[in-house]
Amino acid sequence: MAPAKKDETHATPPDAPGSVGWTEAQTACLVPAGSALALEIGGSIGPVSVEYETYGSLSPAKDNVVFIAHALSGDAHVAGWDRRAAETGRTWRQKKPGWWDATVGPGKAIDTNRFFVICPNVLGGCYGTTGPSSVDPATGKPYGLRFPMVTVGDWVNLHMRLLDALGIERVQAVVGGSLGGQQALEMALAHPDRVERSVILAASARLSVQGLAFNAVGRYCILNDPKFAGGDYYDSDAPGPGLAAARMLAHITYLSDEGMHEKFGRRLQDGAGGRQAGFGIEFAVESYLDYQGRAFVERFDANSYLYVTRAMDYYDAAATWGGGSLTEACRLIRSKMLIVSFNSDWLYPPEDCKELALALTQVNRPVTYANVPSHYGHDSFLVETEKVGRLLRSFLAH
Amino acid sequence: MTQRPPPSIDPLLVTDRSVDRLPQGLYDQRAAELSKLLATRPAPPDRPPTAARWQDEIIAREIPKGARVLDLGCGDGALLERLMRELGVQAQGLEIDPEAVFCCVERGVPVIQTDLDEGLRRFPDQAFDVVVLEETLQTLANPREMLAEMLRVGRRGMVSFPNFAHWRVLVDLVASGRMPVTEWLPYQWYETANIHPFTLQDLLDWSRDSGVRVVSGYAYENGAVRTLGADDNLHAEEVLIVVEK
Numbered sequence: 001m002a003p004a005k006k007d008e009t010h011a012t013p014p015d016a017p018g019s020v021g022w023t024e025a026q027t028a029c030l031v032p033a034g035s036a037l038a039l040e041i042g043g044s045i046g047p048v049s050v051e052y053e054t055y056g057s058l059s060p061a062k063d064n065v066v067f068i069a070h071a072l073s074g075d076a077h078v079a080g081w082d083r084r085a086a087e088t089g090r091t092w093r094q095k096k097p098g099w100w101d102a103t104v105g106p107g108k109a110i111d112t113n114r115f116f117v118i119c120p121n122v123l124g125g126c127y128g129t130t131g132p133s134s135v136d137p138a139t140g141k142p143y144g145l146r147f148p149m150v151t152v153g154d155w156v157n158l159h160m161r162l163l164d165a166l167g168i169e170r171v172q173a174v175v176g177g178s179l180g181g182q183q184a185l186e187m188a189l190a191h192p193d194r195v196e197r198s199v200i201l202a203a204s205a206r207l208s209v210q211g212l213a214f215n216a217v218g219r220y221c222i223l224n225d226p227k228f229a230g231g232d233y234y235d236s237d238a239p240g241p242g243l244a245a246a247r248m249l250a251h252i253t254y255l256s257d258e259g260m261h262e263k264f265g266r267r268l269q270d271g272a273g274g275r276q277a278g279f280g281i282e283f284a285v286e287s288y289l290d291y292q293g294r295a296f297v298e299r300f301d302a303n304s305y306l307y308v309t310r311a312m313d314y315y316d317a318a319a320t321w322g323g324g325s326l327t328e329a330c331r332l333i334r335s336k337m338l339i340v341s342f343n344s345d346w347l348y349p350p351e352d353c354k355e356l357a358l359a360l361t362q363v364n365r366p367v368t369y370a371n372v373p374s375h376y377g378h379d380s381f382l383v384e385t386e387k388v389g390r391l392l393r394s395f396l397a398h
Numbered sequence: 399m400t401q402r403p404p405p406s407i408d409p410l411l412v413t414d415r416s417v418d419r420l421p422q423g424l425y426d427q428r429a430a431e432l433s434k435l436l437a438t439r440p441a442p443p444d445r446p447p448t449a450a451r452w453q454d455e456i457i458a459r460e461i462p463k464g465a466r467v468l469d470l471g472c473g474d475g476a477l478l479e480r481l482m483r484e485l486g487v488q489a490q491g492l493e494i495d496p497e498a499v500f501c502c503v504e505r506g507v508p509v510i511q512t513d514l515d516e517g518l519r520r521f522p523d524q525a526f527d528v529v530v531l532e533e534t535l536q537t538l539a540n541p542r543e544m545l546a547e548m549l550r551v552g553r554r555g556m557v558s559f560p561n562f563a564h565w566r567v568l569v570d571l572v573a574s575g576r577m578p579v580t581e582w583l584p585y586q587w588y589e590t591a592n593i594h595p596f597t598l599q600d601l602l603d604w605s606r607d608s609g610v611r612v613v614s615g616y617a618y619e620n621g622a623v624r625t626l627g628a629d630d631n632l633h634a635e636e637v638l639i640v641v642e643k
Contacts, residue, residue: 354510354511358520367490368499368502370500370503370509371496390504394500394503394504397506
């Protein structure tokens with residue numbers, strides 16, 4: 001077994017005072033049958049349902065909203081324990097609370113005693129919001145690769161409809177890490193009048209070339225898995241090994257060399273007695289990646305992985321909003337900005353995050369940029385609970 | 399003053415490069431003069447080097463309401479927080495130390511974690527009404543470049559610094575033959591962040607040579623602040639000058 005991730009050790013049981021307790025996802029049909037949502041790259045989709053969770057109470061003035069945007073493999077289950085984990089088949093949720101439970105809850109950095117927290121699943125994902133595994137009403141079969149290409153901009157458009165449906169004009173903050181950070185940036189750019197604060201953790205205005213390359217290899221693994229079957233695998237076995245390989249590769253990019261050295265070193269897996277002259281799992285790091293790959297296959301859809309990583313590739317705030325200039329794009333921003341990088345993150349390197357901060361200063365926007373010292377690489381935004389929590393708590397207080 | 403052993407000259411190390419080059423007896427003569435000066439002066443009161451900055455009062459007085467203020471090396475953000483609260487300024491701090499950056503966020507002060515030695519290249523011309531550079535200039539790799547940049551991005555610069563020509567610093571150097579250590583310059587040569595020590599006169603020379611106008615100046619000595627005077631190159635422990643291009 002891989003060592004527990006640090007954030008999991010902070011997990012609070014549902015009856016603890018710091019937990020949001022048992023949670024139940026809600027679903028909103030935001031694009032009803034017979035209508036369609038126009039998409040950024042072209043085409044449209046409809047109907048569209050969005051699954052989301054909320055914690056805390058919406059104030060009568062509806063002015064205490066913190067919107068959380070989840071990352072690539074994340075979901076709307078941010079905090080607490082999923083009451084319906086068994087009946088919805090999301091059994092992995094029975095073992096642990098939501099992915100940001102250490103940060104979101106009563107008295108925690110994003111304090112649900114004060115804020116009404118909303119997090120929806122993204123379009124194209126596999127957690128209840130319409131995606132490639134949803135049934136295409138035109139054919140009565142899952143979309144598969146017939147699902148249209150969606151972008152971060154489309155996600156934000158759809159999420160604005162969710163806010164509209166809930167009667168929320170403006171959010172106190174939009175907060176996201178990694179791909180979620182890019183949604184937070186997109187919301188600040190596309191809807192400056194609806195965002196008071198933006199918190200962008202471990203994310204920049206576009207993915208690095210190295211990041212594009214890793215995503216390409218991940219998709220290659222899926223597309224070339226013999227069970228992929230052009231994306232129409234829903235009636236048979238899923239392309240597990242392909243998806244697992246994509247996840248294993250991605251996991252390496254979430255850690256740092258230093259962090260891996262600290263966590264695994266060249267240690268052998270318990271029970272493995274030295275060089276066995278074979279290709280089974282011998283090193284601790286192999287065991288960790290194997291576990292991560294298998295666990296991911298249990299809970300993620302390969303087609304969704306293709307669509308969501310592609311949305312990540314395509315996101316480029318400068319191209320969309322500034323004619324290629326990030327500085328010009330930043331002129332649109334009206335929200336208070338907090339940008340946080342982590343010094344060992346090589347997926348969204350500190351220089352790229354700082355670039356966004358400096359682009360904001362070029363158009364006279366006050367901005368806060370912190371580069372947090374950490375060994376945990378890109379994962380730091382989830383693992384460095386105390387440091388990130390301190391920044392979040394302070395930033396949300398002013 | 400710090401007690402030190404009398405200066406000793408190692409005949410093997412001191413060659414024609416140093417003492418021998420001075421006019422006959424000059425070193426002894428100056429040391430004697432300064433020692434005399436030292437004897438006539440009361441010792442300054444003890445105070446920790448990090449006591450609340452005297453410059454903050456003056457800066458708060460000199461900055462107009464609602465001004466755009468950039469603080470270079472803003473530390474924990476105390477000054478900017480005060481300026482935001484009292485004067486409603488639009489503040490931006492730059493700071494290298496991560497813990498200080500966290501403190502700024504706790505105070506609600508916008509701050510960018512960065513090394514000032516990377517310069518202000520990304521800040522547009524005249525983006526700020528005032529640029530503050532408190533006790534930082536002497537720690538930078540390129541202080542002259544930073545001064546020029548300060549007056550490019552800001553209309554007005556407020557620079558405070560320890561004056562390395564203060565008589566006690568001179569006495570300490572001359573009498574001990576070692577790098578000065580005083581209450582307000584408490585670091586040994588090997589640990590000091592002050593990699594570019596300079597004097598009030600040096601900065602005045604810079605302003606003259608760069609076509610920069612000194613709008614006002616303040617001297618700090620023995621716990622009191624006064625308008626900068628003619629003999630303050632010798633008497634000011636710390637200086638704040640306000641400059642404009």
